[in-house]
Amino acid sequence: MTSPITIPERSGVAFELPQGAVLTVIDPKGEQVADLLAFNAGDIGEAISSGRTLDYAETIYLTTGHKLYSNRSRVMLDIIGDTVGRHDFLLTPCSADTFVHFYPDLPAHRGCFGNLAEALAPHGVTPDMIPTAFNCFMNVPVDGTTGKLRVLPPISKAGDSIAFRAAMDLIVGLTACSAPDSNGGTFKPIQYRID
Numbered sequence: 001m002t003s004p005i006t007i008p009e010r011s012g013v014a015f016e017l018p019q020g021a022v023l024t025v026i027d028p029k030g031e032q033v034a035d036l037l038a039f040n041a042g043d044i045g046e047a048i049s050s051g052r053t054l055d056y057a058e059t060i061y062l063t064t065g066h067k068l069y070s071n072r073s074r075v076m077l078d079i080i081g082d083t084v085g086r087h088d089f090l091l092t093p094c095s096a097d098t099f100v101h102f103y104p105d106l107p108a109h110r111g112c113f114g115n116l117a118e119a120l121a122p123h124g125v126t127p128d129m130i131p132t133a134f135n136c137f138m139n140v141p142v143d144g145t146t147g148k149l150r151v152l153p154p155i156s157k158a159g160d161s162i163a164f165r166a167a168m169d170l171i172v173g174l175t176a177c178s179a180p181d182s183n184g185g186t187f188k189p190i191q192y193r194i195d
Contacts (some may be wrong), residue, residue, distance in 0.1 A: 004191035004192060005192055005193070006189050009178075012115030012174060013119050014123060014174075016170070019170075022166075023193070024162070032156070032186075033137050033138040036133055036174050037172065037174075038171070039129075039171045048069075048133075049070055050131065061086065062079060062089060066078075071131075075168075077170075079162065081163035086154070088134075088139070090149065091149075091151075092113070093113040094182070096110050111179060112179075113127070116173040135182075136162050137162075138182055139152045139154050151179075
């Protein structure tokens with residue numbers, strides 16, 4: 001088992017994940033979201049798809065045993081372990097526009113969108129290619145009557161994790177989320193490990 005790599009608070013990285021490798025995303029301090037994107041390493045026009053995944057899973061609460069699909073209906077990642085059981089695949093990565101909209105009294109931050117755009121640029125991914133991320137540990141309950149969304153603090157505790165097996169060679173973008181509401185009002189690092 002390899003040692004985890006730390007993503008500092010409010011930042012992001014991109015890396016290659018070979019087919020068959022296991023990516024474990026770890027919340028080392030608890031209550032911290034990590035936005036995850038995946039692109040086919042051989043054709044970045046194929047990307048992770050919230051719509052395809054939720055359609056095929058028939059649930060918005062994805063956990064162990066579920067698969068994350070691409071926009072071409074191919075499996076990109078299998079969730080093979082999950083100590084939390086609550087993640088989000090509805091909301092887009094936070095951005096400078098998010099801060100203007102939801103946090104007008106706070107300094108604008110480029111957010112996960114900006115961090116992902118910078119990290120993925122060397123791999124040929126442009127900002128307009130960034131889809132909805134799989135938001136590890138994000139807690140977004142949906143009212144069963146009105147459909148209203150709420151963003152609550154993650155239920156993840158220090159050391160909790162979610163593990164994915166790559167179904168194809170991937171380019172992965174991963175962040176330590178920058179939005180206050182998503183993280184219970186604080187910002188903490190995220191760790192990941194590739195085995």
